[in-house]
Amino acid sequence: MARVLLFGFILSVAAIVPEVWMQTAPPGFLKTECRDSVFWVGLNKHFLAGKFWQINVVDQSGYIFPVTPRFASQCGYTVAVDHWSVEFRASVLSCCVHIVNDEQFNLTIQVQVSGTDGVASTYIQTLSCLYSPWAAREIFCEENYMQISVERNIPTIEEDYAQDAEDWALVLPEASSAGSGIWQVVFHVPGGKRSMTVKEAHERGYGINTTVSRILLRAPYHANEAQIVLVQGVPLSVIRSTSFYKLHWVILLIDTAVACPVDGITFTDNIITWTVPRIFTPIVTSAVHQDNTSMGVNGIKLGPTRMAERNYTLDKNDTALAIRVPIGAQDGYYKSHVVDGQYGIKYSINLFLEHLWEDESWGWNKINVIHPVTTPFIPQPLVLTDDTIPEQWLFNVTLGNFLPDVELKKLTLGSQSFPVDEENQIFNMYNWTTTNETTLNRIFILEVPMESPVVDRKYIGDGVEQYTLDIIYTLTVVPENVIFTHTARLIHKHKIVLPVANGFCDEENMTLVITHGTLDQYWIPFIGNVQLTRHSAEQNGYMLRDNGTHLILVVPHDAAEVVHEAMNNQGLRNRFDFRLKDNKTLDVLTNFSVSCSFSTADFITCLPNGRMVITVLKLEALLGLDATKMMLKDRSCKPKESDEFKAAFEFSANSCGTIRRFEKNYMIYENEVVYFRESEPTSDPIYRLAISCHYHINDSLHIQFEHQVNPLPAVVPGYGPIVLVMQLSKDVLYSNLYEEGDYPVVKYLTDPLYFEVQLLHIEDPQIELFLQDCWATASPDRNDIPQWPIIVKSCENKADVHMTIFHPVTSNERVRYPTHYKRFEVKMFAFTVGNLNTIVRQVYFHCSVVLCRKDPVSGQLCPGQCIPGKQRLGRSAGAEHHLQGSVSSGAVVIVAEIPTLESKIVTDIAVKSYSWPLLLIGGVTIIVASVVLRIIGHKCQMNRLY
Structure with a gap:
């Protein structure tokens, strides 16, 4: 049989392995089927992971042939690898197949697997398939080759037989001159013809063989003699050839032209459409009487019911056949890809077409096409889900969705990188695979404690701490080992308690x-x-x-x-x-x-002889100035001594520009210390300190400094009606106040009362409200007696066992200007008059208030040293810088049973103490100053009981 010619060529590269340890394949490793005229073998990739593997074919003599790409396309083999499996396909007319009467076909394959440890295993499998009857001409279009087999029987003589007369006329000279007993082939190419022996064709990658009844030509798609021809807009790879055999005076010519579609695929968002011509005109030269078409996947034809279940369609018209399948159909698979650093996927499916037709030249023709289809790159926006649990102080973030062929290799948290396959104390990493319809999706879950050193912690003000976690995921697509990254930033804020x-x-x-x-x-x-x-x-x-x-x-x-x-x-x-x-x-x-x-008594001395000794300390505003360049009114009068912190002057009353004036019973000498900017010595001084000595007859005394600061631009506030209100809050948050209709308010003994005094309608932020005195009376008349003091000269009544508590005021939707509010808390007490058995059941609360401008005048500010949030303490300024008023609350009813106590008359309460208030939080200055308070009670019978 002529088919042994191919083996004669290949034997030189094959090897006989005299001793090979063969094993039976483990269960689930190999799966074999006969699919029409194709041997199909599936290898479970799970068994091949991380190993080297090779598929070989073994002929009847025991020779082993590795299935390399060139050998595969020449001999009719295909090895297709995806993420899930390895697929091996072989035509029943492939090399090394033992053929019996063109009906039974036997093939032995060998799979070699070796690990990195050097241990190798060899599995051998013999396949047997039946295939008949054959069509007169059968074309098989595989992924990596195209193949035609035709009958080589000598036809009967017919009177009108003139098939392909033109092509045969071109072949006839070569056939006539050829030697006897040798198969040859003539390729018809543009502009002429190209004749080869079978051996020459083999050397160029062709496979040519014969069986009992058929002759075969196989060629890769990229063969030199292949041409691209458009038929109905679909490109076909076409090889026009005539094979012949001469024996003495007989010449056998056989048309072995072949054509296979190489494209015709279009995509929409959801559908793959594969279009092929209904008639392959380059190889069909006579009328077609009838045809029949089937579609399938992976080399398996599908019936109408199965196609309907999977939403597959096969449409045809006079010129074309169209197969349509949904993207994502179950017979295909998705694969991860990375393009320009972006993650995405492609969908692949192996479409199958079987087309039968009858024409006048050949009778029945059959073409089977296996056409792998892969969609263009489909970008997949990654989903980052922040499931952080603030109560557990734990960042919890999920990144997805990936196909299972994506692995996480490294995490960069902040500025530190960590391999995910090593244990660490910084984070926990989990990966989870979920099912989305027919697709498996992988997600990566990361947990990082907020107190971890990789988390950036920052106080952003207003009692809020911000925690930031910067993440770089380094991922890879396997088995290609394509690396890509994804960055994320998590920010969470926490309310904290400030000092x-x-x-x-x-x-x-x-x-x-x-x-x-x-x-x-x-x-x-x-x-x-x-x-x-x-x-x-x-x-x-x-x-x-x-x-x-x-x-x-x-x-x-x-x-x-x-x-x-x-x-x-x-x-x-x-x-x-x-x-x-x-x-x-x-x-x-x-x-x-x-x-x-x-006290500054040590810094100015007025001597009886009229000399003045001044020590000027460098103030905060002057820390960058040179104290040696301070001077008096007479610029020639410089400091007698100076250093980094102070300058000392000594001068007489009639020198250095000192002036004298008289006022009532005093003679006053005045001068000033000034400092000029060096670049502008003729301008106004940037610092001026007025000094004076007052002399009385037969006496001398010290008068302190008056410090003048060059005024800054200020906003002059507007004026309007002034309305004050005093309300009682239902809670310490001051979020719910009693309205006018709620009074009288009923309170139990020792209940806390939360008062708020507010300046209404004024829109001037330069005005600040201060409490001077607050007290309680038994009637709405604020001047009624007896009176029970609560706040005395802006401070809590220190003679009281339960002192008043001041509460700060912060901005919110209700409070636009916190300086227009004051809040304090006092516990409800029992009020008695005269004999302690006489208990006041209803009381009213009153406050005297002062409204001040916030900007200082002559270094002095309004009273208010005990009020939280006040920055500076001073004494009462002139009337032009403050206004006084008063405000009262509604009635408060006391509910309590007060026991009879011994009478006690308090006619005078005198408390002499130093009061050092003030506090402010969040970067505002705390002001403290010395004040002597004396609280004189009304000379009447009164007491406050708890």
């Missing part, structure tokens, strides 16, 4: 008491620009105590980090700043300041 501070002073020191917040462990304390530690406190003479809930800091008024704010007729005003900074960025998160006035 709260109180400040006060004595004659020598300034004291700050801080109640710790919830995140103080992340904040570093500073005094000025020096970090506060126990060592630095000891070095600078501070007293520092911390009991876990409170920090107490006592700073001497002349300590190194204390700054001088001003000198005026109240004395020298000093301040120290306490700052809390982030322990990573050192950003200032919040600060408190304590400011106090101290």
Whole structure:
């Protein structure tokens, strides 16, 4: 038989393995089928993962032929690999197939598998398929080759036989001159013909063979003699050839032309359409009487019922056949891809077409086409789901959706990178596979504690801490090992408890008491620009105590980090700043300041002989100035002594530009210390300190400095009607107030009362409301007696067992200007008059208030030193800078049973003490000053019982 000619050529590259250890394939590894005229073998890729593998074919003599790409296209084999499996297909007319009567076909394959450890296994499988009857001409279009087989029987003589007379006339000269007993082939190419022996054709990659009744020609799509011909707009790869055999005086010519579609695929968003010509005109030269078409997938024909179930359609008209399948159909598969760093997928399916037709030249013809189709790249926007659980202080984020062929290789959190296949204490990583209709989707779940060092923590103000987690996912598509990345940023904010501070002073020191917040462990304390530690406190003479809930800091008024704010007729005003900074960025998160006035008697001396000795301290606003360049009115009068912090002057009353004037019983000498900008010595001084000495007959006394600061531009507020209201709140949040119709309000003994005093209708943010005195009476008349004091000169009544509590006011939807509000809390008490058996059942509350301009005048401000949030303490300014008024609440009814107590008459309450109020949170200065309070009770019988 002529088919052995091919083996004669291939034997030179084959090898006989005398001793091969053969094994039976494990269950599930190999799956075999006969699909029409094709051997089909499926290899489970699970068994091949991470291993080297090779498929070979074995002929009847035991020779082994590796299935390489060239061998496959020449000999009729196809190896297709996807993510899930390896598919091996072979034509029943392939090389090494043992053919019995062109009806039974036997093939032996060998699969070699070896691991990285060097251990190799060899599995052998023998396949047997039956195929008949054959059509007169059968064309098989595979993924990597096209094949034609035709009958080579000598036909009977017919009178009108003239088939392909033109082509045969071209072949006849070669056939006549050819040697006997040799098969040859003539290829018809543009402009002529090309004749080859079978051996020459083999060398060029063709496969030519014969069986008992058929002759076969097989060629790769890229063969030199192949041409692309458009038929009905569909490109076909066409090889026109005539094979012949000469034996003595007989010449057998056989038409072995073949044509296969190489495209015809179009896509919409959801549908793949494959169009082929109904008549392959390059190889059909006579009329077609009838035809029949079937479609399928993976080489398997599908019936109408199965096609309908899967939404497949096969349409045909006079010129074309069209197969349509949905993208994502179950017979195909998705594969991950990366294009320009973006993740996406492609869908692939192996479409199958069988077309039969009858024509006058051949009778019945059959063409089978296996056509792999892959969609264009479909970008897949990745889904990042933030399932963070703030209550557990845990970032929880899910990234998806990926196909199962995507693996996570590395995580970069913040600036640190971590392989995901190694254990760590920083994060937990999980991957999970879910099913979406017919597609498996993989997601990656990441958990990172918010207190992890890879999380950026930052205080952003208003009691809010922000936690930021920057993530870079490094992923790879297997088995191609294509790497891509995805970045994400998670931001979560948490409300925190801020530290709260109180400040006060004595004659020598300034004291700050801080109640710790919830995140103080992340904040570093500073005094000025020096970090506060126990060592630095000891070095600078501070007293520092911390009991876990409170920090107490006592700073001497002349300590190194204390700054001088001003000198005026109240004395020298000093301040120290306490700052809390982030322990990573050192950003200032919040600060408190304590400011106090101290005596300046040591800084000015008016001697009886008229000489004046002045020591000028460099104030905070002048820290960048050179103290040696300070001068008096007479610019020639320079400091007698100076250093980095102060300048000292000594001069007589009739020198250095000193002027004299008389006022009532005093003779007054006045001068001033000034400082000019060097670049503008003729302009107004940037600093001016007025000084004076007052002399009385037979006496001399010290008068403190008057510090003038060049005024800054200011907004002049408008004026209008002033309305004050005092309301009782239902809770400490001041979110729900009693309305006018709710009074009288009933309260039990010791219930807390939450009062709010508000300035209505005024839109001027430069106005601030202060409480001077608040008291209770038994009638709506605020001047009625007896009176029970609650707030005395802006401070809580320290003679009271349960002192008043002030509450800060912050901006919200209801509160536009916090400075127009004051809030305080007082516990409900029993009011008695005369004999303690006489109990007042209904009381009214009243407050006297002061409205002040916020901008300072002559270094003085309005009263209000005990009110939270007030920054500076001063004495009452002139009437042109403040207004006084009063306001009252509705009636409050006391519900209690008061026992009879011994009568007690309080006719005079005198309390002499130093009051050091003020506190402000979140970077606002705390002001403290010395005040002596004396509370004189009304001379009547009164008492306050709890």
